[in-house]
Amino acid sequence: MPPFDDWNIIDEEEEEELQDASFFEGKRDVILFCIDCSESMHELRDDPNYEDVKTSHLFTALEAAVQIQKKKVIVGPNDSAGIVLFNTTCSSEAKNHATEIKKNSFVYQTITPISAPAIQELIQLLDAAREDPELLRSTFPPLTGKKMPMGDVFTSCNWVLRDGAPKTASKRVFLITDDDNPHPGSKQLLTSARTTLLDLTQSGAQVEPFFIATPEKPFDPSKFYSSVLLPNVLNDDDDDNEDTGVLPESISITRVEDLLSQMRFHEVPKRAIFSIPFRLADGFVIGVKGYGLVTEQKKGSYKYFIDLGDRMEVANSRTVYLDEDHQAEFDKTKIVYGMSLGAPAVEDGSDEEGEGTESVSRIVPFGKRPFYTADEIRSFRTLDLEPGIKLLGFKDREELVFEDNVKHSVFIHPDELVCLRPILGSRNKLSMQKYSGSKRTFTALLKKMIEREKLGLVLALTRRNAAPIFCAMLPQAENGDEGEWKEPAGFHLIPLPFADDIRAAPMEEAFRAPDEVKDAARAWIDKLCVKNGAYPPDSYPNPALAYHNAQLQASAFREEFDPEAFEDLTRPKYDMIHKRAGNLMKEWKRALVNDESANAVIVTTGTKRKADVSVDEAEIRSKHEAGALGKLRVDQLKEFLKSKSQPVSGKKAELAERVADWLDSH
Template identity: 70%
Template sequence: MPPYDDWNRIDEEEEEELQDTSFFEGKRDVILFCIDCSESMLELRDDPNYEDTQTCHVYTALEAAMQIQKKKVIVGPNDFVGILLFNTTRKAETTRNGNGNQGSEIKRYTYLFQPIGPLNAPTIQEIIQLLDAFRENSDELKSTFPPLTGKRVAMGDVFTSCNWVLRDGAPKTATKRVFLITDEDDPHLGPGSKQLITSARTTLIDLTQSGVTVEPFFISTEDKPFEISKFYSSVLLPTNLTDEDEIDPSDPSVLPESISISRIEDLLSQMRFREVPKRAHFSIPFQLAEGFTIGVKGYGLVTEQKKGTYKYFVDLGDRMEVASVRTVYIDEARQLEVDSSTIVYGMALGAGPAADEEEEESAKDSNARVVKAGKRPFFTAEDIRSFRTMGLEPGIKLLGFKRRNELAFEDNIKHSQFIYPDEMTYAGSKRTFSALIKSLIKKKRIGLALVLTRRNASPTFCVLLPQEEKADEGGWSDPAGFHLIHLPFADDIRAASVVTGVRASDDLKDAARAWIDKLSVKNGAYPPDSYPNPALAYHNAQLEASAFREQYDPTTFEDLTLPKEEIIHKRAGTLMKAWKVALVNDKSADVVITPGTIAGTKRKAELTVDEAEIRSMYEVDNLGKMRVDQLKEFLRSKSQPVSGKKAELIERVAEWLDAH
């Protein structure tokens, strides 16, 4: 019988891979960098990375925006990016494109430096030229974007300008976000501050209701610490806002996941963390009991980064256009396109009898079909879907609870998913979800659930591992939620042969532990951005050079994953030598376990191929009856290549026999 997936594979076009429709609608990501250009942001400071060089917060913010755009050219070429500056006296009419109408509907003292638009090399090069000019002349940014002195623009006007810019430039079905960068924790000093706070909160509600998420990056320094409680705790909104009257402005929990930047050089690394929008893998109901349901969204915590997919282009003479690709099915006999809904699926059990008219008529009936003896059974796409899902609808059904210590490490057979409440689907989901988490953590229990995430997936049993919310000093926080751990079925578990190994002595362990402790990562943290995949990094560096029409020098590429041998020997060289000496003197290190002592080890059968037999099969044209391993063994004995399919092996054997 052929593999299961060979006959019951359904077109992805017909399937709704993810229940969250926003995943399809929000394929494009729109980021509007909203950068404060006040005097404090333009104030010159010593660059921490270069000697005798000065920098400022605006320069760092623009550099971060430029770096993210350069990266998005590779990983998200369809995304849109814009840059809005506020607290500057530069007039909107003096845009770089000379378009007087551009930015005419934004508030005073705000300037649209880069309109919302697709990523392109000339726009990024313009930012690079501005940053290079600042390196040569530290007053370049202050002269290009003169700061507003004596007062500050109202944050309500800033949010209104962001709303108008996104409304006019961003695609309607995109994921829209605003990166707010500022170092001023109380922008509304003096009389009328309460009215300005109310105005800022109202305009921010209008911004979020249009589908825009504001992600603030607050710059805090030793000279000027940033205190959120002065202004932003009364203005910023929680995620999934449902009812304004339910929010207490004095409650600090209404703040979204804001970032407080204690070191301005960390701005780029923290922006990269939030560069990719959080798209839900699924949005399904969570049934706690009969008639008691809440809504949850599922997110993937680990994703493999791969090279971007290539595209087909059509040469139209004066320009190149992206070709639209679609899959169609053609009837070979009639050479006509076949409707995919009429296609049925069946197992390839050999060349059966041709289908007669009665069988064709029965195949059209999706409710009931009578299959005669000797005929091949066929199934519709709906039948295949019902086989997979067992007639269940996507959702999570809570079955019960178990003690937390009953969850073993080996039960986690693949990447877990993280679920979070969805207030938009079922009102009260957050409160119920939070109460369940607190109760399970208090009682040291885990949940057991039956899960079906997609319509074309198979139901699995999962463990709900609760995670309590935690926050550190830098503003990073682990949200409260459940890790959805897929449990293995009985067929997924294999009994391992128990082999007693030779254990190292305590002295040898202590010697190894000494140099391992010297080379351990500090604080147990592993920053993945610091060690990029060298193959992807090399590929992206070449694409970036091609996009910006620069000459790429392969010798300049640095593989950051290579071990730093000098530092390793400097830190732990002596300890490693001492461990090596102890290892040589340890008698247990010389013990070798032969394969024969391991229970259940299979010996590979010896394969001998006689040349006379091969030649006799060749003379009667019966090489096709030989097995692949026999053909390979014969070619290997004659020092011939053994790669390729069986037909290629047969051809290679025939060529050798003809030559000899």
Template identity: 75%
Template sequence: MPPFDDWNVIDDEEDEELQDASFFEGKKDVILFCIDCSETMHELRDDPIYEDVKTSHLLTALDAAMQIQKKKVIVGPNDSVGIVLFNTTRPSEAKDRTSEIKKNAFVYQPIAPISAPTIQELIRLIDEARGDPEILRTAFPPIQGKKMPMGDVFTSCNWVLRDGAPKTASKRVFLITDDDNPHPNSKQLLTSSRTTLVDLTQSGAQVEPFFISTEEKLFDPTKFYSSILPSNNFGDDDAEDSGILPDSISITRTDDLLSQMRFHEVPKRALFSIPFELGKGFVIGVKGYGLITEQKKGSYKYFVDLGDRMEVADSRTVYLDEDQQAEVDRHKIVFGGKLGAVPAGDVSEEEDEVSMTASRTVQAGHRPFYTAEEIRSFRTLDLEPGLKLLGFKDKSELAFEDNIKHSLFVYPDDMKYSGSKRSFSALLQKMLEKDKIGLVLALVRRNATPVFCAMVPQAETVEDGGWSEPAGFHLVFLPFADDIRAAPIDEALRASEDVKDAARAWIDKLCVKNGAYPPDSYPNPALAYHNAQLQASAFREEFDAESFEDLTRPKYDMIHKRAGPLLKEWKKALMKDENINNVIATTGSKRKADVSVDEAEIRSKYDSGTLGKLRVDQLKVCPSHIPSSFVYRSSCSVLFFSSGFPQEQRPANSW
């Protein structure tokens, strides 16, 4: 078999490295759109985008669901999407689910993997509804009088997810409605809604509401939904009304529905779920999330032409024995490190074959081999995945340069260890009170490497429109001694106060709105252009390159309009600065050329007849074990070592 030089890499499909992008692609995501079809959702309004076109909240919700599905064709082709409509008199057509789906609920799209025909059918419905807005009222007639109980809505969603969603997938329900009080003065229906919602969340689903508000009628979540929807707060579990939705839940306008959905479309997948040891025998459960992830192009796929259709080829990796031309079991492969160059001819083929067998005896000068379990033991130091609290430090002892890569966010998990949220909250509050950080030993995955981390607490902050920052800990990976190099500190020229003030004036004019940078609003233009081409190809549409808009391109007209005069004043102040023409003189250092040469190179050049290409300075620094006596042959100006070569290999005319 060919040599395996990269011995520190183990192919493990179940436990991948944390930074491997395939981890995010491997876990499936399921989104179920639960859309209200009541009378108010069918009311016609002026379309904010198209002129002389009528639209409705239902049409906007279906269009947002279609756009999310089109996006998932590129970024999540293995994900699944479904659409359930409630408060409609259209009966469910699926015979096998008729008894499970409650009355006044209709499954428009059962949960199924993303497919172009399903999306094209939804696109045709939306296009027809834009031409004739009454089509949606005819296709999904609203019920009159009492609304469908929300408990039955959550029960229907639970059945649909149970039948169509994979067990290991992350399941979410996008609830879209404009009715803030579906059951006024009915405590029984409110209790039933809360109970069925608990059943839905315990099955692994997460409900994310999208409340539509208009200028005529503002959506008030305190009337009904704040009493049934769960809260992200894990503070005092015994407090009155704990776990309810805060009054400042995000209220979405009709034209912002799609943009808000795109923010929530990215699944919140936990990178790991591990125990957190606070002391000997005192363990709680936590989950870790990656706050920053680079989005890249999808993996390439191979297709097989079957004549009438194209099927994705199922690819797999096998290890092949070059001598026997047979497949080798990957669990029988051993790993070896290349510790140095072995001179040719020192290892016989028979000895090399013996070293690849099951025998663990390693002869002197040969490469040692290890099994996959031994390599994993070297990497993990025989530790199990988990966090171990080592102690506390002052927050001031954490330096800026200690942050060498993206941190992880840790949140409590009550699924495996009951009371984890309460203990986690107590630790968080005390660390915030005393302004301390924690020092932990972390092994986040079974195939990862144990590292020391600083555990920085973060308090929950709530702003208008919803949660801004949740409560939890940031795991900052601390560097080892060889991870940081001392940077040279050179004294630079300083700008005057007038130049600083002039620069501060135009910088303030060009600051990002609200002081925050939303990355979802500015996608990677190269990736967006690539995805737009793939999307057009998938739906058999013509791709217009001229219509593509690069959202990261600076708006030069707006820049000149806002800060043009201020930039000119800053340039004038800069030209008047006394340090503008000063240049710090630096003395360059010239590196000495590498003239080292070893015995093997001298012999190889002698055998090939190119010894004359060696310079005198290279021959002077030859290895010390080669004698310094030599003979000079004037015909080719080559230096030959008298005893460095065998007698029979010396030139005939050498002295």
């Protein structure tokens, strides 16, 4: 099995000169914060972080938006963000928006690329609001006596995204409110909200709800939002049972200070690593997207800046190929690729059966190198297959063993709009292919495979320059009932190894611990297990990367960076560990010391390594010319003669003479 560091590599054999990943690199993320400004959101409460300070839910929501955007400056500078406030009497006319922005909704921040000045403007507003708690109420007066229809809220969000979000970006709406029933008893407004939300999702946007609850006012999603925000995204839009969806309770935030921590789970966009068709049979094709589940977040690439005197501009860098003879730029499309050759092939005599070989082989003159174009190299690698997944058949689930998982899997999900790039290297020629009914077909296949406990066998070519591989398609049912960690419904594509990818592990003798020692170890391990058996990686960021980003963030906003204030969330809590399992560890240590087999050592006999007897032919020829063949050992002389198919019997003088005769004749 490859080391863990290699699991992040999607295709190890890909060459940068041949791989066109501009579609994935140019994929941007757009977040639109849609925040409620009703009376309850303006109600003043004690600040959990500062004494004698009053804040509101609206203040906390805006502060969370600031923190997310500040982090985006470092990790996603090409992403965009915007803020829309609803249930307020402010008008959006000052923001130069069209009349499609509904009444009682205010676009405080249009969707623009992440920039420090826009964030600093919001920071100044929050700093002033901390000094004057009534500032937000006067700046964004709440709507009294009634509530804005949620259908109009989703319509306003739709138009804001259409005006500012790129077409190929992943668009998300962070809905923040503390009102669990905005339209009590009105089925018409509920239906209108569901219809406009469908229009919003069909435009490519996804709604992420953040419901604020307090001890005195709990949030019940079943009153309104369970009928509007359906949790099962695999259900087709025309299904008749869409009223039965129930939102999980984990989206309801019991404490206001948990709003930011909950947003961190949704902050990183789910960028697809490929978007390809899935062929179930001849003429039966659906669209899917693939997501990498095991990735490593690394530092962002640095950029060059040019000093223009009054400002700094980013220098656009590009790679060109230079012709050394003419000292001029060379066309990349004319570059050919070659490889080193061994000894020239022996020419066979004329054969009538071999006359047709000229059409499939290339005659290379002696001393020359064979060269291939980029298209030919890609043809060798892909076997002239187009990117896609082809279903070959089904197998019992028990036939997939643990040893087959030699590389991390890819998770696929249905998508009715697939982006294709027909020509390699063409960065502006994209074709969008729509596969209607992909979600319905994908869901039906998933349910049947889970019901019959089957897995699929597929041939996958995920990217245009990758190599085709056979994969096991393992179904996964949706699981979101227990805890906050939700497993979506879909398939895992597990690359199957070839015969030479698996080698037998050496079997070594060892002592087994008795049951008493095992029970003692199991006792303290159970005390230190992760809650609910799930590990959320977003809760424990890489400390080195987080420290680096904190410094960049302080520099971007001209803030003072305090190294002592940095918190490493991966550092073990030793006091808690000793409190929970300290005594159990001591008991296990005593049981381990009393076990005789723990101190036993298995004596193994070492194997004698054979001496290296290989000698280069050039070295032997040089010793022959200098008359120093007698300085070579007998085993070296025999090894050389054996490699030349010469007899190896006799004494050293005979062997040296035989080597000299062969060198003279060759």
